[in-house]
Each structure stands twice: as C-alpha cells, then as structure tokens.
Amino acid sequence: MSGSPPELPIEVLDALMPTSVRLVTNRRGSMVWEVESGRGHYAVKLGYPIEATADWPAQPWTALAPAREGAVLHRLGFDDCAYGEWERGTWNFQPWHEGPDLYKMWELCRRRDSPIAPNVGVALECVSALAELHAKGWVHGDVQPAHFIIGLERTHLIDLALARGGHIPKGYDFPFRGCLVHYEAPEIARSVLATGEAKPTQKADIYALGASLLISATGWRAVEYPDDAPRPVQREAVAAGKRRPVKAPGELGDLIEVMLSHAPEDRPTIYEVGKALYCL
Numbered sequence: 263m264s265g266s267p268p269e270l271p272i273e274v275l276d277a278l279m280p281t282s283v284r285l286v287t288n289r290r291g292s293m294v295w296e297v298e299s300g301r302g303h304y305a306v307k308l309g310y311p312i313e314a315t316a317d318w319p320a321q322p323w324t325a326l327a328p329a330r331e332g333a334v335l336h337r338l339g340f341d342d343c344a345y346g347e348w349e350r351g352t353w354n355f356q357p358w359h360e361g362p363d364l365y366k367m368w369e370l371c372r373r374r375d376s377p378i379a380p381n382v383g384v385a386l387e388c389v390s391a392l393a394e395l396h397a398k399g400w401v402h403g404d405v406q407p408a409h410f411i412i413g414l415e416r417t418h419l420i421d422l423a424l425a426r427g428g429h430i431p432k433g434y435d436f437p438f439r440g441c442l443v444h445y446e447a448p449e450i451a452r453s454v455l456a457t458g459e460a461k462p463t464q465k466a467d468i469y470a471l472g473a474s475l476l477i478s479a480t481g482w483r484a485v486e487y488p489d490d491a492p493r494p495v496q497r498e499a500v501a502a503g504k505r506r507p508v509k510a511p512g513e514l515g516d517l518i519e520v521m522l523s524h525a526p527e528d529r530p531t532i533y534e535v536g537k538a539l540y541c542l
C-alpha cells in the first residue's frame with residue numbers, strides 16, 4: 263500500500279486519517295479504496311456520473327450510489343459509516359470486511375473433474391447474510407457472487423446501493439433499473455425491458471442468490487446468451503427463461519433449481535432455503 267493520494271475527499275481524510283490507502287477498483291462510475299487508519303480498516307466508495315458513449319446512455323445515478331448506500335447502512339443501524347458529497351458525486355465509508363468472495367471461494371470446485379464439491383456451509387453463510395436483511399424487511403436488489411465476502415467469523419453481504427426497505431433522502435434516491443443481467447430474475451428483466459425500471463423483491467433476491475450459487479459452483483450462467491450479446495438481448499433471454507441445462511452437484515443443485523424457478527411464487531423464501539440447506 264502507498265501513502266494517501268489526493269483523490270480522497272477532504273472529509274474522508276479528516277474522519278479516517280489514513281495511514282495507508284489502496285485503490286481496489288475504478289469502473290462504471292465507482293471507485294473503491296481500502297483504507298487503514300488508527301480508527302480502523304475501511305472501504306471508501308466514491309461515485310461519479312457515467313458519460314454517454316456510442317454504446318451507453320449517460321448514467322448520472324452512479325454519482326449518487328455511495329450516498330444512497332450510506333443512507334441504507336444508517337437505516338439498518340450500522341453506525342461506523344458515513345457519507346457525503348465530493349466534486350463529482352457522493353462518497354461513503356464503511357468497515358472493511360476481509361475475505362474472499364463467493365466466486366473465489368469455490369474456485370477449486372469449478373476445475374474440470376474436481377473432486378471438491380461446493381461447501382454447503384459456505385452456501386449457508388451466504389443465506390444467513392441475506393436472511394438477516396430480509397428479516398429486517400429489506401430487499402438487496404443486487405445480489406451477486408462478488409457481494410458475499412466470506413469472512414472467518416461471518417459472511418457479509420456488501421453493496422447495498424440498490425437496497426430498498428426504508429426511507430432514503432430524496433436527493434440521493436434513484437429508481438431501480440435492474441442489476442447485473444446474469445443475476446436478474448425474469449420478472450425484473452421483463453419490467454426493465456418494458457418500462458426501463460423494476461420493483462426489486464425478496465423473491466428476485468432468491469433468484470439472484472440461486473444464480474450466484476450456480477455460477478460459483480459450476481462456472482456457468484443460469485441463462486443461455488452469447489457473452490457479447492447487447493444488454494437488451496440478454497434481458498430477452500432472461501425474460502423468456504432460456505435456462506442452460508447446467509446443474510450444481512447433488513442436493514444443493516436441486517435446491518438451486520427451485521430458487522431459479524421462473525415464477526416468483528414458486529421460489530422458496532430465504533428461511534426455507536436455509537432450512538433445506540441445514541438438512542443437507
């Protein structure tokens with residue numbers, strides 16, 4: 263790690279007084295930094311608008327995402343977080359969670375002819391993290407393998423920028439326009455295609471968790487479409503329920519199939535998923 267760069271907003275520098283700073287990612291309107299300081303270990307997120315290109319419309323909402331997430335974290339009762347504004351958008355900081363994500367965790371299971379099966383305990387950890395959010399009456403809206411950080415003591419479900427379930431300050435709120443298509447439930451894809459927006463639900467989170475477990479265990483997406491297909495074409499395939507004939511091994515595989523049910527009402531709740539896993 264190197265010394266603190268000038269890119270971090272002054273309020274963040276004042277609050278955290280970093281001793282070391284590392285840029286983790288900078289893509290799609292969002293920068294994430296890992297910051298160590300006398301106060302603790304933090305993730306700092308900075309949002310900025312995505313300009314229009316030949317392939318993309320402008321996406322000004324990415325500038326608001328960190329403040330929106332900060333408001334969600336406060337609503338959920340996490341105190342060791344803050345959020346505010348910088349020249350190009352908004353920022354937040356939150357505790358850093360150490361550990362591999364779900365996709366990384368199951369890397370060895372995905373090798374061809376691997377004798378290692380996906381660990382049910384890890385799946386249960388992810389279920390617990392989502393169950394905690396659902397129990398509070400919230401919806402995550404952006405469940406994906408990279409958002410489960412498998413820690414030694416517990417698993418954390420990160421990136422609550424699209425979560426819904428409580429009041430968000432008006433100036434930082436924006437409509438839900440779908441998530442990463444690989445994890446998007448058919449009814450969400452259909453609504454985004456029809457209106458540009460959708461209503462995230464707990465049942466859509468279950469589908470996304472099923473798709474996350476499937477890709478992490480097997481390396482395959484739940485739905486069949488070419489890698490380079492334009493986003494609306496991907497969404498058409500999801501909306502039509504063009505499932506790939508791929509299954510995770512054993513009873514975990516059977517459970518994932520039900521989570522990926524086309525009709526939301528056929529999907530189990532997160533508690534039912536937990537109970538089923540617990541019995542495996």
Ligand SMILES: Nc1ncnc2c1ncn2[C@@H]1O[C@H](COP(=O)(O)OP(=O)(O)OP(=O)(O)O)[C@@H](O)[C@H]1O
Binds near residue numbers: 358408422
């Ligand atoms: N609290 C945290 N603890 C540990 N790592 C984190 C934390 N927050 C973010 N990260 C890391 O930064 C990455 C991006 O964070 P996050 O998903 O919250 O931001 P994002 O703007 O939504 O990015 P993306 O568009 O890739 O989803 C995560 O995949 C993770 O590696």
Ligand SMILES: [Mg+2]
Binds near residue numbers: 409421
């Ligand atoms: Mg994210």
